[in-house]
Amino acid sequence: MALFVTVVALTITRPRGLPEWATATVGAVVAVALGLVGASAAANAVIGDANVLAFFVGMTGLAAVAERSGFFEQTGAFALRAARGSGRRLLLAVLGLGSAIAAILSNDATVLILTPVVYSLVVGLGVDALPYVLACTFIADAASLLLPVSNPVNVIILDGVGIPVADYLGAVGPAAIVAVILTIAGLMWLFRRRVPKRLRRGEPTLERRPLPPVWFALAIVAIAFVGGGLAGAPLGLVACVGFGLLLAVEGLATRWAQRRPLEGVSWAILGYVAGMAVLVRALEEQGVVHSIVGAALDAGRHSAAATAVISATVAAVGSNLVNNVPMALVMVSAIGGAHLTEPVRQAATFGSIVGADLGPNLTTVGSLATVLWLLILRDRGMDIRPGDYLRVGLLITPPILVAATGVLVATLAVR
Amino acid sequence: MQPPIVVIAVSGEESDPFWAEVRRWLPDDATTGIVHVIDDAASHQMELLAAHLPGHDRPQRPRPGLREAERHGADALVDEAVAAFGRSAETAIIRGRPGHEIVATAADRAADLIVVGARAADVRVAAGPHSLGHTARFVVDHAPCPVLLIRR
Numbered sequence: 313m314a315l316f317v318t319v320v321a322l323t324i325t326r327p328r329g330l331p332e333w334a335t336a337t338v339g340a341v342v343a344v345a346l347g348l349v350g351a352s353a354a355a356n357a358v359i360g361d362a363n364v365l366a367f368f369v370g371m372t373g374l375a376a377v378a379e380r381s382g383f384f385e386q387t388g389a390f391a392l393r394a395a396r397g398s399g400r401r402l403l404l405a406v407l408g409l410g411s412a413i414a415a416i417l418s419n420d421a422t423v424l425i426l427t428p429v430v431y432s433l434v435v436g437l438g439v440d441a442l443p444y445v446l447a448c449t450f451i452a453d454a455a456s457l458l459l460p461v462s463n464p465v466n467v468i469i470l471d472g473v474g475i476p477v478a479d480y481l482g483a484v485g486p487a488a489i490v491a492v493i494l495t496i497a498g499l500m501w502l503f504r505r506r507v508p509k510r511l512r513r514g515e516p517t518l519e520r521r522p523l524p525p526v527w528f529a530l531a532i533v534a535i536a537f538v539g540g541g542l543a544g545a546p547l548g549l550v551a552c553v554g555f556g557l558l559l560a561v562e563g564l565a566t567r568w569a570q571r572r573p574l575e576g577v578s579w580a581i582l583g584y585v586a587g588m589a590v591l592v593r594a595l596e597e598q599g600v601v602h603s604i605v606g607a608a609l610d611a612g613r614h615s616a617a618a619t620a621v622i623s624a625t626v627a628a629v630g631s632n633l634v635n636n637v638p639m640a641l642v643m644v645s646a647i648g649g650a651h652l653t654e655p656v657r658q659a660a661t662f663g664s665i666v667g668a669d670l671g672p673n674l675t676t677v678g679s680l681a682t683v684l685w686l687l688i689l690r691d692r693g694m695d696i697r698p699g700d701y702l703r704v705g706l707l708i709t710p711p712i713l714v715a716a717t718g719v720l721v722a723t724l725a726v727r
Numbered sequence: 728m729q730p731p732i733v734v735i736a737v738s739g740e741e742s743d744p745f746w747a748e749v750r751r752w753l754p755d756d757a758t759t760g761i762v763h764v765i766d767d768a769a770s771h772q773m774e775l776l777a778a779h780l781p782g783h784d785r786p787q788r789p790r791p792g793l794r795e796a797e798r799h800g801a802d803a804l805v806d807e808a809v810a811a812f813g814r815s816a817e818t819a820i821i822r823g824r825p826g827h828e829i830v831a832t833a834a835d836r837a838a839d840l841i842v843v844g845a846r847a848a849d850v851r852v853a854a855g856p857h858s859l860g861h862t863a864r865f866v867v868d869h870a871p872c873p874v875l876l877i878r879r
Contacts, residue, residue: 427773432796438739438804441769449772505846505860508740512803519792 313600315343316591320634323584333580336587349594357593358586360472363548367467368581370551374533375421376576377558381526382518384429387413389516392433399439399507400500403447406430407496410448414455415462416534419669422452437512443503446704453673454495454712457488457666460547461537465640465668467547468585472644473661477541482727483662487719491670491712498708529561585637592641596649605630605646609660616655617721620663623647624717627667628674636668643668659724666716673709730756731839735812736829736866737763739804740879741844746811748877749842759816762832763805764825765797797822826865834871841870844879 319339323332344354358365378384391409395402414422427448434441456463460470460477470480533554540550559573595601608626612618623643630639643664647657733753753759770793801820809816821828833841843863859867859876867874 428793431769431773432792435765435769435793436796436800438763438800440738440766442766442772445769445772510740512739512800512807 313595313598315339315346315348316595316600319587319591320638323635331580333583333587336585336591337583338587340587340590343591343594349590349597353593353597354590357589361468361585361589363471363546364464364468365582365585366546366548367461367551368464368585369577369579370548370553370555371418371461371464372420372576372578372581373555373574374530374551374558375417375425377526377555377562377573378417378421378530379425379576380520380570381523381530381562382520383527383530384413384425385516385518385520386522386527388426388429388433389518391430392516395511397511399509399511400504402434402511403443403500403503403507404496406444406447407451407499410451411455411458411492411496414452415458416530416537418461419452419456419463422455423449426452433516436516439508439511440506443499443506447499447503450499450673450704450708451492451495453669454491455488457484457491457669457716459537460541461551463669465636466665468637468640469644469661469665469668471547472641473647473657475658475661476544477547479658480662480665481542483658483723484665484720486723487662487666487716490719491666491716494712494715495708498712499704502704502707523562523565525561525565526558529558533557588638588641592638592645595642596645601642601645602649605642606650609646609650609652613650613652613656616659616724619652619656620659620666620721620724621717623660623663624667624713624720627664628671628713629667631668631671632674636672640664640668655724659721662720662724663717666720667713670709670713670716673712674705730754730758732758732836733760733840733842734829734833734836734838735759735761735808735816735842736825736844736862737761737804737808738825738844738862738879739763739807741808741811742879743811745844745877745879746813749812750814752875752877753814753842755814759812759814760819760832760836760838761805761808761812761816762819762821762829763801763808764828765801765820765822766825767822768824770797825862826869829862829866830869830871838872840873840875841866842875842877843867845876846879 316339319335322330322335340354343349344351349357387409391402391405394405410422410426413426427445430444430448431441434444453463456466460466460480466480470477533550536550536554537547541547562570563573592601605626608622609619612622627636627639627643630642633639643660647660647664650660652660731754735749798820805818805820809818819832821832829841829843832838843866844860845863846858846860863876867876
């Protein structure tokens with residue numbers, strides 16, 4: 313337990329820029345060395361997550377190729393045209409665009425790639441960019457409920473618990489749509505005075521050479537994500553094959569001019585996820601998971617509705633304490649360890665996904681601990697302002713989390 | 728008496744009636760500076776998010792376009808403001824917190840007056856606290872000299 317807390321604390325605070333993957337990997341090795349987890353159990357934890365690891369590689373690769381092909385810039389320019397000179401319509405267009413990109417290319421791509429593109433677009437018009445940047449980040453997490461591929465956390469949980477994608481769409485779909493609509497409505501209302509009524513005319517400057525064949529391939533990958541998932545193909549495999557396809561199309565379109573095709577793949581995340589998986593397995597073997605999260609699950613085990621609410625709450629709070637990747641692993645372990653009937657097990661799974669996807673929006677930086685750290689930095693005289701993110705997150709997230717959980721409970725009840 | 732030194736803070740949302748009011752109240756011989764502050768809260772937010780998404784050790788990729796886009800938008804906005812003002816004015820573009828930077832500029836230049844925009848009359852707001860945006864409110868609170876509020 314102490315080891316897990318130390319590792320999580322180090323991955324969040326990152327003293328001296330210590331990379332997360334190194335902390336997590338060293339933590340895992342220490343756990344094995346201390347005998348907290350057997351070597352074979354640790355190996356199983358990593359192999360069992362192979363699909364998740366492949367998904368991370370494929371997805372970050374896909375997003376990188378899409379970025380190189382000018383996809384994000386073109387869609388941003390499209391949003392600007394669709395706004396026809398109105399600041400509010402531009403905000404709406406950014407929210408719609410963010411939902412679509414988060415659904416297909418995951419919330420991480422939306423935050424890391426789309427947000428800077430939108431930023432340069434908006435400041436190029438001389439407009440206060442904060443509403444647009446916050447819109448991108450909030451819609452990224454809300455829309456990450458839409459499809460199993462929209463958030464790596466969804467893959468971690470579905471894969472770990474072993475629930476088919478078809479069940480996911482039927483159960484979480486309505487809650488996801490409600491979360492997206494409420495987020496859009498909430499942000500439009502919150503920023504109704506802050507966005508300008510009229511936008512200056514301006515053509516965005518595009519830095520990247522557009523590669524339409526790659527966009528076409530991207531559309532095929534999007535279809536494959538839904539189709540392949542429904543057919544029961546491992547999503548990690550679909551993501552990697554899709555990445556391969558995009559690389560091939562990019563290569564043909566640019567005559568193999570791309571010198572470093574794998575640039576942008578986040579290899580570091582593999583060490584982080586694998587290390588965390590081993591650490592969570594160690595917690596499980598020490599009985600820690602059961603005594604905390606498992607006990608909460610047991611409390612509601614006779615009612616699917618109660619279980620969905622409990623697991624959404626636990627996952628949301630946990631995601632704010634330790635980030636949502638480790639929290640998702642903990643939820644998987646708790647659900648696996650509890651003796652639950654099938655409807656209750658599904659309720660626990662989907663509840664965990666809702667909580668782990670939407671919960672981090674509370675602070676938008678993923679964890680309360682991060683915010684505390686920011687406050688400490690500010691005390692030391694660094695110019696850091698958590699105000700805006702906290703204010704918006706605290707206003708918007710709790711009602712949306714409650715509404716989405718309510719819709720999930722209703723959906724599960726009528727199924 | 729010396730002609731007054733005036734700092735006009737612009738956000739880009741100023742209308743023609745705003746500038747007509749400015750010309751009505753400012754003496755012709757006033758030494759005028761038009762200041763625009765690029766609010767860096769949004770870029771701060773992005774850097775934090777990128778640094779704290781779980782598991783991403785991706786180094787902050789330099790995006791040369793960002794600063795240029797900021798500059799480009801601010802230049803266009805300030806040029807428009809000078810044209811709409813219709814008199815000669817110095818200009819300045821600063822990055823930072825708008826309220827703080829406006830007040831600091833006025834103090835540096837020993838300004839006699841700051842002009843800031845209040846919310847446009849056609850943005851429907853109840854009379855009272857919401858008719859001032861947070862930047863204008865900060866300036867009113869902290870200004871080292873008189874402040875002239877004009878509806879945008």
